[in-house]
Structure formats: structure tokens, C-alpha cells
Amino acid sequence: MTATARKAPIETVARPAPSGKVVPLGRAPVSRIDLGRIAANLARNVIPPLVVLAVLLAIWQVSCSGAGAPLPPPSQIWADSSDLIAQPFFNNGPQDIGLAWRVLISLERVSIGFGLAAIIGVAIGALIGQSVWAMRGLDPIFQILRTVPPLAWLPLSLAAFQDSKPSAIFVIFITSIWPVIINTAVGVRNIPEDYRNVARVLRLNQLEFFLRIMLPAAAPYIFTGLRIGVGLSWLAIVAAEMLTGGVGIGFFIWDAWNSSRLSDIIVALVYIGVTGFVLDKLVAFLGRVITRTAA
Amino acid sequence: MSAYLKIDHVDKSFARGGVDTHVLSNITLTIDKGEFVSIIGHSGCGKSTLLNLVAGLTRVSAGAILLEGREVNEPGPERAVVFQNHSLLPWLSVYENVNLAVSKVFAGKKSRAERHDWVMHNLDLVQMAHAKDKRPAEISGGMKQRVGIARALSMEPKILLLDEPFGALDALTRAHLQDAVMDIHARLGNTMIMITHDVDEAVLLSDRIVMMTNGPAAHIGEVLDVPIPRPRDRIALASDRSYLKCREAVLKFLYERHRFVEAAE
Numbered sequence: 375m376t377a378t379a380r381k382a383p384i385e386t387v388a389r390p391a392p393s394g395k396v397v398p399l400g401r402a403p404v405s406r407i408d409l410g411r412i413a414a415n416l417a418r419n420v421i422p423p424l425v426v427l428a429v430l431l432a433i434w435q436v437s438c439s440g441a442g443a444p445l446p447p448p449s450q451i452w453a454d455s456s457d458l459i460a461q462p463f464f465n466n467g468p469q470d471i472g473l474a475w476r477v478l479i480s481l482e483r484v485s486i487g488f489g490l491a492a493i494i495g496v497a498i499g500a501l502i503g504q505s506v507w508a509m510r511g512l513d514p515i516f517q518i519l520r521t522v523p524p525l526a527w528l529p530l531s532l533a534a535f536q537d538s539k540p541s542a543i544f545v546i547f548i549t550s551i552w553p554v555i556i557n558t559a560v561g562v563r564n565i566p567e568d569y570r571n572v573a574r575v576l577r578l579n580q581l582e583f584f585l586r587i588m589l590p591a592a593a594p595y596i597f598t599g600l601r602i603g604v605g606l607s608w609l610a611i612v613a614a615e616m617l618t619g620g621v622g623i624g625f626f627i628w629d630a631w632n633s634s635r636l637s638d639i640i641v642a643l644v645y646i647g648v649t650g651f652v653l654d655k656l657v658a659f660l661g662r663v664i665t666r667t668a669a
Numbered sequence: 670m671s672a673y674l675k676i677d678h679v680d681k682s683f684a685r686g687g688v689d690t691h692v693l694s695n696i697t698l699t700i701d702k703g704e705f706v707s708i709i710g711h712s713g714c715g716k717s718t719l720l721n722l723v724a725g726l727t728r729v730s731a732g733a734i735l736l737e738g739r740e741v742n743e744p745g746p747e748r749a750v751v752f753q754n755h756s757l758l759p760w761l762s763v764y765e766n767v768n769l770a771v772s773k774v775f776a777g778k779k780s781r782a783e784r785h786d787w788v789m790h791n792l793d794l795v796q797m798a799h800a801k802d803k804r805p806a807e808i809s810g811g812m813k814q815r816v817g818i819a820r821a822l823s824m825e826p827k828i829l830l831l832d833e834p835f836g837a838l839d840a841l842t843r844a845h846l847q848d849a850v851m852d853i854h855a856r857l858g859n860t861m862i863m864i865t866h867d868v869d870e871a872v873l874l875s876d877r878i879v880m881m882t883n884g885p886a887a888h889i890g891e892v893l894d895v896p897i898p899r900p901r902d903r904i905a906l907a908s909d910r911s912y913l914k915c916r917e918a919v920l921k922f923l924y925e926r927h928r929f930v931e932a933a934e
Contacts, residue, residue, distance in 0.1 A: 568752055568754065568756035569756065571756065572756050574743075575724065575726075575744045575745065575746060575749060575750055575824075576774070576824075582773070586758075587758070590758070590760040591758075
């Protein structure tokens with residue numbers, strides 16, 4: 375609301391010797407974009423992985439080119455599945471769709487399951503972090519439950535929901551909620567006593583304390599939990615879809631295996647890996663943006 | 670004039686792991702409106718505990734604390750605290766930190782514009798209005814403590830509690846802030862209680878100095894009146910006879926009669 379008052383005039387940077395006029399000490403002068411440095415930086419970060427990738431592909435190509443090789447070499451994969459790679463968004467009917475569509479369908483399930491886990495996990499974690507006894511009572515139980523592999527929940531959830539779609543979502547939820555709960559609880563417990571005292575002197579009510587103090591103070595912990603959680607949920611969805619069917623990317627792999635399309639499986643693996651990487655970076659980025667100020 | 674703040678035969682003990690630690694014993698003290706009282710003593714003597722009792726952050730074990738005749742039994746903005754390590758919320762700007770207090774204390778009493786003016790007025794008092802959009806991490810320790818004082822003042826407290834407010838600052842910054850607090854005290858006439866372990870600071874700022882004996886079960890050893898007229902000037906005082914006498918009295922109390930014994934348990 376006071377942005378106009380503090381707008382540092384950029385032309386002052388280029389102004390010649392000061393003539394006794396007070397130049398407002400605003401932001402540091404915005405350095406102009408240095409293309410050379412950006413390019414060098416990009417080269418430093420992009421070239422090594424590309425080189426390593428090329429070397430790995432070459433080794434793969436050589437080692438799988440023999441007559442009786444069990445796995446297809448990269449050239450074979452390109453020959454078999456170039457349509458999958460080149461056209462992620464084709465749509466030729468209910469079971470013949472591009473891999474990007476399948477990833478999006480899986481992502482939809484993940485976003486529902488993980489979204490629920492994030493909201494409920496933060497709420498439960500905040501509650502547990504506030505109470506020493508809740509922490510003592512529940513922490514061991516959570517530590518045990520969080521080690522249960524995602525798929526072990528599937529039969530139970532199938533029995534409970536009688537349908538594959540909510541079951542898959544439940545598996546995502548139950549897999550990703552533990553790190554969110556545990557990290558939130560630890561974060562809440564680590565809120566400095568001083569901040570609590572400030573809240574007490576101000577007589578902040580429970581809701582105000584939760585929103586103004588607890589969430590921002592515990593945000594770094596919460597986002598660490600969310601990051602672990604989103605990784606786990608992406609692991610879980612692929613496994614769950616293999617068993618529940620549907621049109622997700624996990625089911626695609628299972629389907630390809632049943633019809634011996636090994637090349638398609640390898641392409642799907644790349645899609646899954648890249649998506650998981652992007653999800654992880656996305657949550658990390660969100661966390662950085664939100665907690666940047668809460669140093 | 671009846672006592673503004675009355676600390677009446679207060680005892681405080683902490684029970685931890687089945688062991689009772691008697692921290693404060695039979696503390697009785699009355700403070701008048703507008704008075705500046707320092708509490709001085711060696712570390713571990715329970716000065717901060719006493720301040721927390723007045724703030725309501727901890728409950729008394731026996732006795733009572735009365736502010737304007739009403740018992741203190743919970744924290745509240747009428748007893749604002751300036752914490753030792755500023756305790757600004759790092760995710761809020763300087764303005765937002767003060768505004769958090771103002772919007773809570775004056776919700777429904779002041780309009781939005783009035784609240785904004787009040788925040789700026791208090792930042793002006795501590796000469797921090799220029800940094801209102803900065804985050805605590807971007808300003809110096811002395812500036813943080815100034816904002817902490819502004820936040821406490823903005824609650825319009827009946828009594829301002831300062832818990833070793835300048836302890837973590839270098840000597841020059843500390844002198845600046847002491848002057849700022851003296852100035853505010855002169856202009857607003859607040860009642861203030863300050864915890865300190867700095868003899869010069871206590872004499873310079875206070876109307877009375879409360880000297881605590883060593884714990885456990887610390888009590889008030891002596892109360893010294895500081896008969897130096899205000900406004901006080903630290904350079905003129907350096908050779909002032911009554912200043913030196915007060916200083917000597919506190920030093921004698923702390924280092925002759927109640928010398929700090931390490932591991933006094």
C-alpha cells in the first residue's frame with residue numbers, strides 16, 4: 375500500500391556525480407542481466423549431466439545390442455515407441471492415450487490424496503506438537519505405521535471402499551501423511567518459547583496463534599515433511615495403479631508388461647522419474663518462497 | 670498515594686523431577702505510577718523469574734501481585750514485556766511486528782487509519798520509522814531491540830517490563846538505547862521495571878534500585894533511592910557525587926556483602 379513512497383528511481387544509478395541532492399537509499403541498484411554469466415552457469419549445470427547421459431546411453435546401446443539381449447537397446451526403444459515419446463498428448467480412445475494424459479490422471483489422484491494428507495497431517499501434527507502427552511502417546515504408533523509399505527494398505531482400503539479409485543487415493547493419503555504429521559509436530563514443538571510468550575502477552579487466541587505464530591514458525595519443518603510426503607505419494611500411486619487398474623501411468627506399465635512391450639515400459643519409467651523430480655522441486659520451490667522470510 | 674503495583678509477600682518455587690527449588694522468598698515491593706525501578710543481582714538470583722511473575726507468564730507460589738488493586742494471574746498487554754533477545758517474529762516486517770500488537774490490543778477501539786498512525790507513531794518514538802518495511806534479519810541488534818520497545822509501548826501498557834533489554838548489545842549501542850529509554854520515560858511517564866546486571870545502567874536510569882541477594886530463595890537485600898534529578902546526562906554524571914555514591918553502594922552490595930559464589934547449591 376505504500377509502494378509508491380519507496381519506489382527507488384532506477385535512473386539514479388546511472389546519474390553522474392551527485393550534485394548535493396539526496397538520493398533516497400532504496401533498494402540496491404538492480405544489476406543488469408549478465409547473459410554471459412547466465413550462459414556459463416547454465417553450461418556448468420547442464421553439460422555434465424548431458425555428457426553422463428550420453429555415455430550411459432552408449433554403454434547401454436553396446437551392451438544390449440547382442441542377439442540374445444534380454445532388454446532392448448535405446449535405438450530399439452526409439453524404433454518401437456517413438457510415438458509415445460514424441461506425442462505425449464495423443465488420444466485415440468479410452469485405453470489408447472498419450473503418456474502425458476496418463477501421468478495427468480495419476481497426478482490427479484496424487485493431488486487429491488496428497489492434498490488431504492497435507493491438510494489433515496498439518497492439523498494433526500499441530501495438535502500433537504502442542505501437547506507433550508499426545509506426542510508421547512502417538513509418536514511411537516506413528517513411527518511404526520509410517521514404515522508400513524504403501525501397497526500393504528491396499529487390500530484393507532479395497533475392502534473398506536469397495537472401489538478401486540478411492541482405494542488408490544486412500545493409499546496415497548495414508549502413505550504420505552506420516553512425514554507431514556511427524557515433521558509438523560517437531561516443528562511446532564521447536565517454536566521458541568519467546569514467540570509463545572509474545573503470543574501470551576498479546577493474548578492471541580488459539581486460531582490467531584495457529585495462523586500468526588505456529589504456521590510461519592513451523593513452516594520450514596512442515597515443508598520438509600510435505601516434500602518427503604509428495605515423493606512417497608508418487609511412489610505409492612504407481613504401485614497402487616498397477617494393482618487397481620484404470621488409466622494411470624502405473625497401470626500402463628502393468629499393461630505393457632502383460633503384452634511384452636518392454637520399450638513402452640522404459641519410456642513410461644522416464645515419464646515417472648521426470649514427473650517425480652518435478653513434483654519434488656515444485657514443493658521445494660513452494661517451501662523456499664513461503665519460508666524465505668522466516669529465517 | 671496508594672501503590673500502583675504491589676508485590677506482596679511473593680514466594681516462588683519450581684518443582685522439577687520431584688525436587689522443589691525455592692527461587693524467590695518473601696518479596697515485597699511497591700512501585701508508584703511513573704516510577705522507574707531497576708532490579709539488579711547476580712545471575713541466577715531469580716530477577717527474571719520476578720519479572721515473569723509480574724508479567725503473569727509464571728504464577729506465584731504464594732503471596733500476590735496487584736496492579737491497580739487487581740490481581741495479576743495471567744499475561745496481558747497492560748504489562749508489556751521487552752524481551753531480552755527482542756523476540757521479534759522473523760517472518761514479519763518491522764511494521765507488521767508492531768502492527769500485530771496494535772491490531773490485537775486496539776481491535777474495535779481504533780479505526781484502521783488510526784491503528785496505522787499509532788504504529789508509525791511508536792516506530793517514530795524509537796526512531797525506527799525509516800526501517801518499517803525491513804525484516805528483523807535485515808536490521809542490527811540495537812534496532813531490533815528498539816522495535817521490541819516500540820512493540821511494547823504500542824500496547825499502551827500500564828507498566829513496561831524490560832528483561833535485560835540491552836544485555837546483548839555492544840557498549841555504544843547500549844548507551845544510545847539507554848538514552849532512548851530515558852527520553853521515552855521522560856515524555857510518556859511510563860511506569861517501568863527493568864532487570865539488569867549493569868550497575869551504571871541501573872544508576873543512570875532508575876529512581877530506585879532493588880538489589881537482590883543470591884539464590885536459592887533470593888530475597889530483596891536492599892532498596893536504594895537514586896536522588897539524581899532528571900533529565901540526567903551521562904557525561905555530567907560521570908563525576909557527580911551522588912551518582913558515584915549510588916554506584917558505590919550498589920557495587921558494595923553486589924561484591925562485598927553478596928558476592929556471587931559459583932555453584933552455590
